[in-house]
């Protein structure tokens with residue numbers, strides 16, 4: 500079985516996320532993709548976030564029409580109810596909640612998979628650019644293959660240079676990559692990175708939060724069920 504793992508803050512989940520997952524599913528014939536909202540994204544610990552339960556609910560709604568897309572509680576907080584509280588606004592993560600490291604999530608998921616299953620870690624190139632700083636980044640490349648949604652302006656050398664130092668090919672190898680756009684596959688001894696090009700949509704959750712705060716329509720950016728949920732619950736992104 501081919502399995503995808505797609506982690507994110509999903510605050511909120513949008514059409515750019517779905518496009519990435521669809522393209523990965525098609526190209527690698529993924530039997531299922533787990534969408535994993537992080538309770539405490541390690542790189543956004545100081546940023547106010549919508550409570551986990553609302554972000555998870557929106558992931559459920561956005562993935563409902565896709566048979567192979569599964570909402571996952573792999574990074575759910577221990578006490579989801581207490582987390583939500585009575586408010587409808589964004590909150591900073593509770594101080595004692597531990598950050599969700601992808602390496603732990605991947606290992607937890609692999610516990611339920613067979614040895615013969617292939618696991619693909621789905622990610623956008625902006626996030627991949629920072630991957631060398633992630634907790635146990637090398638180990639993550641050892642555990643799964645990467646599928647990166649690239650975008651114009653990035654070269655294959657940028658992708659290779661984003662790898663953790665010990666996995667990076669030598670400069671002599673990457674030099675010719677500088678003129679090649681970030682597409683195709685980068686298969687190295689200790690890392691496999693597949694690139695998906697031509698799918699990046701100019702959508703970000705940041706822009707959507709601004710649109711919500713300004714009471715603009717979200718029609719072009721999110722599933723109608725997600726927009727309805729935001730309105731119905733009165734989620735406050737102001």
Ligand code: ATP
Nearest residue numbers: 507508509515622623626648699700702703704705
């Ligand atoms: P924010 O604007 O709040 O930083 P975001 O839109 O980047 O959020 P995340 O939930 O942080 O959304 O992203 C989850 C994953 O989806 C990351 O790997 C990110 O790179 C990727 N991603 C986000 N937007 C797009 C997009 N428009 N196209 C392809 N990948 C995307």
